[in-house]
Amino acid sequence: MREGENCERMLPVGFCNTWPLVMMLIHMLAGVSYATASISILESGAFLIPFQSAKKSSTTMKADVRRQRQKRAYSPMLLKGIRRLAPILTVLIIVIIWQGIYTAEVYPSFLIPSPASVLETFVESVQDGILLYHLSITLQETLIGLLIGVAIGSSLGYIIANVPILEDLLSPLIVAFQSTPTIAYAPLLILWFGNDIQSKIVIVVIIVFFPTMMNTIAGLRAVPEGLRDVFKVMKATRWQLFTKLELPAALAVLLVGLKTSATLAVIGAVVGEFVSVNEGLGSMVAIARNQYDTPLVFVGVISLSLLALSLYTLVSFLEYYLLRWRRFGRT
Amino acid sequence: MQIAAEGAVIEYAMAGGGHLAALGPVTFIIEDGTFVSLLGPSGCGKSTLIRALAGLEKPTRGSFRIDDRIVTSPSTEVGVMFQSANLIPWRTVSENVMLPLELAGAPKSQRNNASKRILEPLGLSEYETLYPGQLSGGMAQRVALGRVLIQSPDVLLLDEPFGALDAMNREKISMDLLRIWSQQRQTLLMVTHDVQEAVLLSDRVLVMSHRPGRIIDDVSVDLPRPRYSEMIYEPAFTEVARHLRRAIDRA
Numbered sequence: 001m002r003e004g005e006n007c008e009r010m011l012p013v014g015f016c017n018t019w020p021l022v023m024m025l026i027h028m029l030a031g032v033s034y035a036t037a038s039i040s041i042l043e044s045g046a047f048l049i050p051f052q053s054a055k056k057s058s059t060t061m062k063a064d065v066r067r068q069r070q071k072r073a074y075s076p077m078l079l080k081g082i083r084r085l086a087p088i089l090t091v092l093i094i095v096i097i098w099q100g101i102y103t104a105e106v107y108p109s110f111l112i113p114s115p116a117s118v119l120e121t122f123v124e125s126v127q128d129g130i131l132l133y134h135l136s137i138t139l140q141e142t143l144i145g146l147l148i149g150v151a152i153g154s155s156l157g158y159i160i161a162n163v164p165i166l167e168d169l170l171s172p173l174i175v176a177f178q179s180t181p182t183i184a185y186a187p188l189l190i191l192w193f194g195n196d197i198q199s200k201i202v203i204v205v206i207i208v209f210f211p212t213m214m215n216t217i218a219g220l221r222a223v224p225e226g227l228r229d230v231f232k233v234m235k236a237t238r239w240q241l242f243t244k245l246e247l248p249a250a251l252a253v254l255l256v257g258l259k260t261s262a263t264l265a266v267i268g269a270v271v272g273e274f275v276s277v278n279e280g281l282g283s284m285v286a287i288a289r290n291q292y293d294t295p296l297v298f299v300g301v302i303s304l305s306l307l308a309l310s311l312y313t314l315v316s317f318l319e320y321y322l323l324r325w326r327r328f329g330r331t
Numbered sequence: 332m333q334i335a336a337e338g339a340v341i342e343y344a345m346a347g348g349g350h351l352a353a354l355g356p357v358t359f360i361i362e363d364g365t366f367v368s369l370l371g372p373s374g375c376g377k378s379t380l381i382r383a384l385a386g387l388e389k390p391t392r393g394s395f396r397i398d399d400r401i402v403t404s405p406s407t408e409v410g411v412m413f414q415s416a417n418l419i420p421w422r423t424v425s426e427n428v429m430l431p432l433e434l435a436g437a438p439k440s441q442r443n444n445a446s447k448r449i450l451e452p453l454g455l456s457e458y459e460t461l462y463p464g465q466l467s468g469g470m471a472q473r474v475a476l477g478r479v480l481i482q483s484p485d486v487l488l489l490d491e492p493f494g495a496l497d498a499m500n501r502e503k504i505s506m507d508l509l510r511i512w513s514q515q516r517q518t519l520l521m522v523t524h525d526v527q528e529a530v531l532l533s534d535r536v537l538v539m540s541h542r543p544g545r546i547i548d549d550v551s552v553d554l555p556r557p558r559y560s561e562m563i564y565e566p567a568f569t570e571v572a573r574h575l576r577r578a579i580d581r582a
Contacts, residue, residue, distance in 0.1 A: 224417070226413060226415055226417040227417050227419060229382075229387060229411075229413065229417070230413070230417045230430075230478075231434075232386075232387060232405055233385050233386070233387065233405045233409070233410075233411040234405070234407070234430065234431045234434050234482070235404075235405050235406070235407055235434065236434050237434075240434055244430075244433075244434075245419070248419075248421050252421070323421075325420055325421040325422075325462045325464070326420075326421075326464075328461070328462040328464045328465045
């Protein structure tokens with residue numbers, strides 16, 4: 001372990017470990033989800049727009065913005081092309097800076113390995129199947145947890161929205177549960193549900209359940225009384241009211257929330273994998289860190305952020321398709 | 332079908348105890364196939380009356396009747412239109428119009444045909460595939476009217492359906508309503524606060540007092556049918572309108 005020896009000579013003990021780096025990257029991943037959470041709040045406001053009567057001002061505002069944009073756009077085609085390429089450009093710049101730091105030897109290579117070595121490790125881990133194996137485990141935990149969490153969260157949300165007394169009864173418990181950091185009770189869950197994927201699924205379920213429930217309640221409460229009256233005078237059954245009014249109305253808010261939940265689910269799975277190191281990308285990162293295999297840590301972290309990003313994009317597409325009516329504002 | 336109220340009173344329990352009298356007592360009979368308007372100052376309980384006849388509110392005392400049925404719940408024989416269009420934002424125009432048939436379990440082909448048949452006379456054929464967010468206020472109310480008409484109700488209860496529209500739109504859509512009504516002759520009760528609109532459309536106008544609303548005047552409009560918009564300049568029209576104006580001012 002050449003790099004380890006280097007480390008102990010040159011740096012304080014805490015830095016030997018790549019742990020801070022990993023934590024930083026995980027926080028970055030979390031940062032993505034917090035950012036998307038704030039976006040989704042804005043969008044859930046947008047969901048209400050068709051229901052509100054005072055919408056003219058917002059449309060004129062949008063028109064103003066559009067006009068301003070058009071004024072600035074001297075060559076729309078070129079601008080559009082640049083805007084498409086912009087994210088790739090950002091990644092490219094980061095890689096160049098990364099390479100620069102490596103070449104200048106600002107930090108030893110076991111802390112910041114070269115982009116090339118990370119790429120090499122990536123190719124290797126794909127070839128020997130390690131990456132895909134761990135990825136599939138994390139994906140399973142995330143998706144199953146997400147599914148169960150959304151199912152429980154939306155059902156409970158529906159019940160609470162219809163039985164207000166339950167909200168008063170359950171809210172202290174739910175809020176307490178929710179404000180406790182998951183990592184604090186994760187060991188307990190692993191003790192109860194074992195080292196395998198079940199315990200991680202439980203963590204994901206707990207993380208996903210709360211925002212889903214809150215979004216369901218918000219969605220149901222946003223259904224205007226006027227629409228309920230329309231269904232009542234048409235003699236709709238309770239079931240019809242649910243399937244044709246409440247469910248689609250809640251779906252609009254739920255899908256926006258699901259984008260946040262999807263990234264939260266990945267975090268939940270990784271937290272579980274860190275606490276009980278076994279299988280999955282989180283465990284792969286933890287093991288690689290213990291072995292000072294920093295390139296593999298990078299591969300794991302980048303794969304995780306790609307996984308979260310893919311899930312986010314998938315839900316965005318689903319939302320784009322299912323909520324296409326929202327794109328038609330007032331003309 | 333006949334609409335009737337017999338000593339109907341609606342009171343709401345207030346938070347600090349006690350009751351708020353919203354309506355009545357009101358007693359009236361609206362004969363089958365007549366177009367009756369309900370005029371009155373705002374907050375007099377007109378909407379409450381419509382909601383009660385629709386089966387959305389229950390009278391504290393007395394009763395509301397549609398033919399021989401005491402109203403306790405909504406009925407598909409009664410079509411109700413509210414002040415706002417209340418369209419479902421994720422459904423297109425035709426999907427909104429089809430809703431009552433869908434709830435009644437009608438097959439899809441029948442729903443499609445009915446929707447086409449209803450949308451055409453309302454001038455909405457081209458807008459079938461638009462979403463409510465793309466419609467103007469007037470068009471949205473036309474869709475709401477179509478949604479009520481598609482279930483072929485024998486009774487129409489309209490609660491200030493065109494109140495939020497500008498004068499031009501209002502006149503056009505109310506003349507369309509008049510044309511459709513004269514072909515189908517539903518028993519129609521419409522709440523309005525516009526005297527001219529009430530006189531131009533109705534066979535009879537009921538005037539309500541301030542809260543709690545009671546019927547304080549009952550005026551027959553003996554203008555010949557078919558009615559047309561220029562009628563408002565005729566002496567017979569202005570006479571009725573003036574009478575109603577005075578009745579409202581006394582209310």
